[in-house]
Amino acid sequence: MSVYEKIGGDGAVEAAVDIFYRKVLMDDRISDFFDTVDMDRQRAKQKAFLTMAFGGPNNYTGKDMREGHKHLNLTEEHFNAVAENLIATLQELSVPQEYIDEIVGICLSVKDDVLNK
Amino acid sequence: MTVVTYEGAQFPVADGETVLDALLRAGQVVPYGCRAGVCHSCMMSADDAAPVRQAQAGLSDTQKALNYFLSCQCQPASPLEVKVVNAVGEKKLVEVLEKTALSDTVYRLRLAPGLSYRPGQYVNLSRDAKLSRSYSLASLPTDPWLEFHIRHYPDGAFSSWIANELNAGDTLELQGPLGHCIYAAEANQPLLLLGTGTGLAPLWGIAREALAQGHTAPITLVISGRSLDDCYYREELLALAAAHDNVTVTWVLQEGEAAVQVEVADIYQYCKERFPELNGYKIYLCGAKTFVNKLRKQCFFAGAAVRDISTDVFLQAGSL
Numbered sequence: 001m002s003v004y005e006k007i008g009g010d011g012a013v014e015a016a017v018d019i020f021y022r023k024v025l026m027d028d029r030i031s032d033f034f035d036t037v038d039m040d041r042q043r044a045k046q047k048a049f050l051t052m053a054f055g056g057p058n059n060y061t062g063k064d065m066r067e068g069h070k071h072l073n074l075t076e077e078h079f080n081a082v083a084e085n086l087i088a089t090l091q092e093l094s095v096p097q098e099y100i101d102e103i104v105g106i107c108l109s110v111k112d113d114v115l116n117k
Numbered sequence: 118m119t120v121v122t123y124e125g126a127q128f129p130v131a132d133g134e135t136v137l138d139a140l141l142r143a144g145q146v147v148p149y150g151c152r153a154g155v156c157h158s159c160m161m162s163a164d165d166a167a168p169v170r171q172a173q174a175g176l177s178d179t180q181k182a183l184n185y186f187l188s189c190q191c192q193p194a195s196p197l198e199v200k201v202v203n204a205v206g207e208k209k210l211v212e213v214l215e216k217t218a219l220s221d222t223v224y225r226l227r228l229a230p231g232l233s234y235r236p237g238q239y240v241n242l243s244r245d246a247k248l249s250r251s252y253s254l255a256s257l258p259t260d261p262w263l264e265f266h267i268r269h270y271p272d273g274a275f276s277s278w279i280a281n282e283l284n285a286g287d288t289l290e291l292q293g294p295l296g297h298c299i300y301a302a303e304a305n306q307p308l309l310l311l312g313t314g315t316g317l318a319p320l321w322g323i324a325r326e327a328l329a330q331g332h333t334a335p336i337t338l339v340i341s342g343r344s345l346d347d348c349y350y351r352e353e354l355l356a357l358a359a360a361h362d363n364v365t366v367t368w369v370l371q372e373g374e375a376a377v378q379v380e381v382a383d384i385y386q387y388c389k390e391r392f393p394e395l396n397g398y399k400i401y402l403c404g405a406k407t408f409v410n411k412l413r414k415q416c417f418f419a420g421a422a423v424r425d426i427s428t429d430v431f432l433q434a435g436s437l
Contacts, residue, residue: 010175018422026418037410043423044157047175048150057153 003102004056007095013054016089017047023085030081033072053086053107065113074115083107122198130193136161136172137188147188147201154190161188164198177424179301182235208243208292213285214262219349222269223315224280225255227262232294234258236322237401237429240293242275250275253403253429254294255318257325263291266318266349298429300326302399307334309392309400311412313341313384316404317350319429323401328361338366341384341408344373385411389419396420403429 004012021043024034036042052058072078083104090100111117120127121136123145130139137159140147150158154175163169163184172191173181185202215227232240236257242265243249256264269280283289300323302308308327310320317340324336338358342348345368354366355378368379369387380387392398400416402409409430416426 014175018417021423022417025414039413039417039423039426041157044155048155051153051155056155058155059152 002055003099003106004051004054007054007099009056010051012093012095013047013050013056015093016050017043019092020050020085020089021046023089024082027081027085030078030085033078050086053103055102055106062110062113065110066116069114070116076115079111079115119193120196121193122196123200133192135189136191136193136199140188149189152189154187157187159188160185160202161199162186162202163200168193168195168197177301179297179299179424179427182299182301183297208290210288211263211291213283213287213289215285216279216283219266220346222347223349224267224269224276226265226267226279226283227256228265228289228291230260230262232263232291234294235299236326237298237300237319237427238294238296239319239429240291240295243290243292244275244278245290248275248278249290249292251295251432253296253298253315253319253322253431255321257322257329259329264318264322266315266321268315296429298401298403298427299323300330300332302327302332303334304330304332305334306397306399308332308336309395309398309416310336310338311341311384311388311400311402312339313404313408314347314431316402316408316429316431319403320401321350321353324357324364328357328364333363336361336364338364339369339384339388340366341369341404343371345370345379384408385415388412388415392416392419394420396422398425400426401428402426404431406430406432 025031034042048058052060086107087100087104090103118132119130121130121139123140128139128143130136137147137149148158150156163186166184169184169186169191172186176185212229213226214229217225219225234254236254239251239253241249241251252265252267254263255266256262267276267279269276271277298319310324312320320338324338327336338354340348348368358364358366366378369384370379370381373381375381395416398421400421402412409428413426413428417423
């Protein structure tokens with residue numbers, strides 16, 4: 001069973017997405033990447049990211065991750081900022097630590113692709 | 118096996134095949150992304166809600182009300198017609214029933230009815246093939262006309278044509294409806310309607326639609342303007358508030374004197390102080406781009422969900 005199913009599937013992602021999106025928009029280290037006029041589309045992107053991070057249904061490949069991020073010239077600091085906001089979101093929703101660890105593990109597994117290393 | 122109609126042509130859909138796959142297989146160009154129902158890139162709208170209901174998981178109430186669905190999740194059992202979301206549709210000629218000046222700069226146009234729409238949506242109005250502008254509907258489908266509020270910019274080609282040349286009995290071209298700034302809320306969800314200038318037009322439709330549908334929670338209308346002279350429909354709004362216990366109207370002005378239901382304040386500061394907590398609210402923001410974009414972020418930071426914020430951004434003539 002994936003952590004996505006354990007924490008409640010799509011309902012859990014729905015509960016998390018606005019909290020997470022609000023946090024990254026308020027974080028000066030990374031807000032510029034997320035600050036767009038089309039908030040609906042940005043929210044959908046955040047939801048797709050969270051679904052993937054929770055191990056839910058997605059068809060993203062390492063190549064997609066690389067292609068989708070390489071023009072942004074992201075650094076370790078950016079990656080960590082996103083991870084911190086994700087962890088803070090999950091803690092706010094009282095997600096058990098073992099599941100948070102599992103989710104962080106999924107994020108770390110795509111880190112090299114996201115940072116184009 | 119069934120068929121899907123798209124851009125005037127019919128395409129076969131095999132059993133168990135999705136609308137998206139059927140269109141892609143036939144070589145049609147349709148935007149898509151994750152193919153897992155998550156990214157919403159392949160969202161389309163259908164002529165009928167029933168065949169696409171199982172493909173609406175994760176969509177907002179507004180999107181469901183407009184028969185939007187995710188084509189990658191839809192395996193239709195019966196024929197249906199689909200469109201890319203916000204395709205403009207056919208132009209038709211409509212007659213001007215009435216033209217009235219509401220203020221020094223705003224005209225009200227009432228056109229012959231006969232359009233299927235939701236209050237708060239907008240249409241493109243055209244003088245001819247070269248001159249066309251978008252305007253929001255201020256009427257309800259039950260009204261015997263389509264109503265628009267048109268700000269006259271002295272340098273604006275289209276609004277000057279409306280102000281100076283168009284008369285009752287003339288015709289103009291109409292294309293639409295478009296947009297998704299519509300009433301789609303629970304009856305007990307508080308509504309906050311914020312508008313500036315002719316942003317009142319869609320709000321006037323949305324507020325009356327909410328009341329017509331039996332909305333019980335508070336409906337708070339805030340109209341922002343430079344001075345009271347800028348604000349049209351004052352009596353109509355006061356009458357609406359007087360007739361409904363759950364409706365309040367406040368004008369927030371840059372200049373002038375405070376009075377009953379009139380405040381002189383910076384609209385952004387006013388909203389911060391007056392609405393510090395918007396969790397659970399359904400919010401409508403209509404008017405100039407800066408106004409809408411700034412308040413949308415502000416409302417989101419105050420706790421409103423992204424999906425509970427509907428917007429209608431007005432682009433000034435010439436800025437397109």
